[in-house]
Amino acid sequence: MPVLTAPEKTVIPTFALQQKDGQGNTMIDVREAGGQCGEFKLDPAFLQPHRKDYYLFVLIKSGANRHWIDFVPYTVKPDTFYFTVPQQVHLKEHAGPTEGLMMSFTDEFLQLEDNRILKQLPIIQNPAAAHEIKLNPADLVFIEDTMRKMLVEFNADGTWRNQMLTSWLRVLVIYLSRLYSEQYNETCVTLNYCLLKSFQALIGEHYATQHDVAAYAEQLNLTPGHLTDVIKQQSGKTAITHIHDRLIVEAKRRLLHTGLSVKQIADELGFEDSAYFNRFFKRLTSTTPIAYRMQIREMYS
Structure with a gap:
């Protein structure tokens, strides 16, 4: 069965980052798919071609869903890290069982004065137009541990919550940029x-x-x-x-x-x-x- 947009559709919708309860926008969002939190409920709209106006980082622990980013198909693989940047066109062919961790953040977050340096990092700039990073066992442990720390902070709503989330996000983006540079031969920023x-x-x-x-x-x-x-x-x-x-x-x-x-x-x-x-x-x-x-x-x- 074709998975493309119906011919009469004339607009590719763009989704903003929403809080878990659907009340307003946020600059950072962290979620778990599968595991103790149960299966992540995918918005049916995401099964149609759409854009996201935020950065999406996903650590896949298990699952083999197939999706498209612009014109490139990907079959997600376990123990692999996937990432996308705003305004690309996404199309998920189906929403099968998936286990992993997802983190989203907006360009507004990167525009904050203390975060502007992150804008220059390879994982954000993505000069190779890549969408996945392979992880060795040590990388997998570090990234999953960091994202789980973020998940705890995100759900706890404790004192200095935003500062903790921001700090962990900086660590994650820098670590992933190192891996990006190794795997895609990214040159020094000049x-x-x-x-x-x-x-x-x-x-x-x-x-x-x-x-x-x-x-x-x-x-x-x-x-x-x-x-x-x-x-x-x-x-x-x-x-x-x-x-x-x-x-x-x-x-x-x-x-x-x-x-x-x-x-x-x-x-x-x-x-x-x-x-x-x-x-x-x-x-x-x-x-x-x-x-x-x-x-x-x-x-x-």
């Missing part, structure tokens, strides 16, 4: 690397309205030439390629997960007309938007 990430973050905010390098260079107080040189040196790709790649990703998300027409997608992404969008898409993907939609839906059905 000023130019930070500029690359700032540029990519701006694209994430303005891809639908700004399609040229000069507009981003102006926001970064740089000349277009200097920005292009730094981005090419840091990533191996030109600045305009980064902009175009993000537009293609967003177009593919809408073609796969919504029933928007090609003209509507072109409008949403800031193209003057659908004909130009069609030429742009075909030049970068070697296929038309309609042909891609048919191919990808057949493949993922």
Whole structure:
């Protein structure tokens, strides 16, 4: 049976981080799936294509569910750590029995003055576009112990609760960044690397309205030439390629997960007309938007 969004759907919903009782938003959330707390009750909406506006860290102890992150399928494996960043499109094929620990936190948390340094860590920046970290026995013990300490604090509502949660989260993010660097050969953070990430973050905010390098260079107080040189040196790709790649990703998300027409997608992404969008898409993907939609839906059905 196909698992894709019904054709009439035109919006990919975005879910905010909710407290356990559903009352309002929070910056950190910690939960257990299976174990003494019983099976985690998955919101049925999560079985449809959706985005999360928060970071999700999951330690899987047992289970073999299959899910998609954007266009990449994953079958979760025991004793493995999984992570995602805001605004990616998630699709879980089924919600079978799972045991593990889940932690979520928002970008608002990372914007707090004492936490801004965490924003530069590899597990947050994720330059390899990875989603899983393999754990040896010692890593597994450390990460599970840390997350269980967070779970206790989260449920206890004791004195200095937020400070304790923040401290444990910092430890976990730093530890995972070490593993990330080992497994994905992440390089040291430099000023130019930070500029690359700032540029990519701006694209994430303005891809639908700004399609040229000069507009981003102006926001970064740089000349277009200097920005292009730094981005090419840091990533191996030109600045305009980064902009175009993000537009293609967003177009593919809408073609796969919504029933928007090609003209509507072109409008949403800031193209003057659908004909130009069609030429742009075909030049970068070697296929038309309609042909891609048919191919990808057949493949993922």
